Amino acid sequence: MGSIKPYETAKGRRYRVQYRKPDQKSTQKRGFKTKKAAELFLATVEVDMSQGRYMDPSLAKVTLADWLKTWLDSRGDLRATSRSRVESIIETHIKPELGDIKIGNLSRLRIQEWAGSLPGAPATVRKIVNVLSGALRFAVEDSRLPSNPAHRLRLPKVVKKVRRYLNHEQVAALARAVGEISDGYQHGYHLIVLTLAYCGLRWGELSGLRIMDLDLAQARLTVRQTVVADRGYQRIEPPKDYEQRTIPIPAFLCGLLAPRIAGRNPEEPVFYGIRTHTWLRNHVFRVGWFDRAAALIGIKGLTPHEMRHTAASLAVSAGANVKAVQRMLGHASAAITLDVYSDLFDEDLDKVAVSLDRVAMQTSIAELLPDTESFELETEPVPLPTLTSVPLPAAVLRSPWDDLPPVPDPQMSDAGIGI
Incomplete structure (x- = not known):
């Protein structure tokens, strides 16, 4: 008392x-x-x-600047690249405006005013606010604040970009263009395009791919590590969310990769920098080959990461279900895959309705209908633009899922991520 x-x-x-x-x-x-x-x-x-x-009132008397340091020091789960981005956000956008205020004195109105003054696109603003909100949520969990004043602020809406999905002919044209630029064929850089488009790797995963990670006899590659860039340096880390995954390789791509890796040291990277003979950097590949090749085939501004979207599209069009796509891309859950690529699965909904209709009409359900013909939905997909001037090897037309055995469940995990 x-x-x-x-x-x-x-x-x-x-x-x-x-x-x-x-x-x-x-x-x-x-x-x-x-x-x-x-x-x-x-x-x-x-x-x-x-x-x-x-709530001990004295615990809320720490300044936001000091609390941000405490919070960041506690985040042992952050990768080096993520930590660098968070530190930059704190130093550039949060501390100059709010750093001297005690966390117990931070009002929702003050934070809303600060958020409204932030520069940049809506997505950038949300990333900045999320850093502050994460630190204040930790203060709530530590019994320093009764609630998070940065939670659910009114922020500008993020307009989703329209994704570009390449078809098989466009992938072949892009690979050919990369190969014809600065000895791209000689260095196997055209195979980078095909590997990204048909296996759905992130750039760091592709850069870190070693000879030992390929099992062409089983038409599989295993993602065991990723290359991360941090302040000009590259470093090997475990895959995102620390989950290895195994991905099927199309038969035609196995045939193209075989001479590329024959007789080489299993520890060597499959694709490497011409001068360094070590992990190939994203910007080096883009500036030297990819950007020019994309412009040559009429898709200016395309990025290697967008080939990951193409991989999802080609897999879905080949009949892969959402779980298979999730495993290929390394998403943490099928829900994430559905959220990111919901547009790819819209056509599947129409197919479900048509299939249900056909099955139902072969049962007593048909007796319930009036004496009229059953109507059918139009299910023809909207054709993708093609590059008719580019001859397409028959092998490229093979689906990446044709004739491949199922991925063994023990080698898979639902925990991966994001996008």
């Missing part, structure tokens, strides 16, 4: 509340103008303590 005692000031009588915190240390709060106000405060404190909701 606490106590309430009056004391005199120049402005009249005031009341002081004294009580013990859960750690049994004594503390007090002064300045109550009436005894009733002091009693109400003490009653609230006692109820919060009994229900485990008590």
Whole structure:
């Protein structure tokens, strides 16, 4: 139990509340103008303590700048690249405006005003706010704040970009264009395009792919590591979310990769930099080959990461279900795959309706219908633009899922990520 005692000031009588915190240390709060106000405060404190909701006011007196450091130091789960991005956001956008404010004094209005003044695209603004919100959520979990004042702010809506999906002919044209630029064929860089388009690797996963990670006899590759760039340096790390995954390789691509890796050291990267003979950097490949090749085939601005979207599209068009696509891409769950590529599965919904209709019409359901013909949905897919001027090898027309045995479940995991 606490106590309430009056004391005199120049402005009249005031009341002081004294009580013990859960750690049994004594503390007090002064300045109550009436005894009733002091009693109400003490009653609230006692109820919060009994229900485990008590917040020590002194813990909220740390400045946001100091708390951000404490929070970041606790994030041992962050990769080096993610940590660098978070540090940059804190130093550039958060600390200059809010760093000197005590976290207990951060109001939702003040944070909303700050968020509204942030420069950049809506997606950039959300990333910045998410860093602050994450730090303040940790303060709530540490019983320093009763709630997160940065949670669910009114932020500009992010307009989703329209994804570009290449078809088989466009992939073949892009690979050929890369091969014809600066000895691209000699260095096997045309195979990078095909591997990205038919296996759905992230760039770091492709860069870190070693000879030993390919099992062409079983038409499989295993993602065991990824190359991350951090402040100009490259470093090997486990795959995203620390989950290895095995991906089927189309038969035609196995045939193209075989001479590329024959007789080489199993520890060597499959694709490497011409000068360094080590992990190939994304920007080196883009500037030297990919960007020019994309422009040559009329898809200016295409990025290697967009080939990952193409891999999803080609897999779905070949009949792969959402679970297979999720495993190929390394998403944490099929729900993420559906959310990211929902447009690719829209046609599947129409096919389900048509299939149900055909099956139902062969049963007694048909007897319930009036004497009229059953109508059918139009299910012809919208054709993708093709490059008719580019001769396409018959092998490229093979589906990446044709004649391949199923991926063994023990080598797979639902925990991967994102996009």
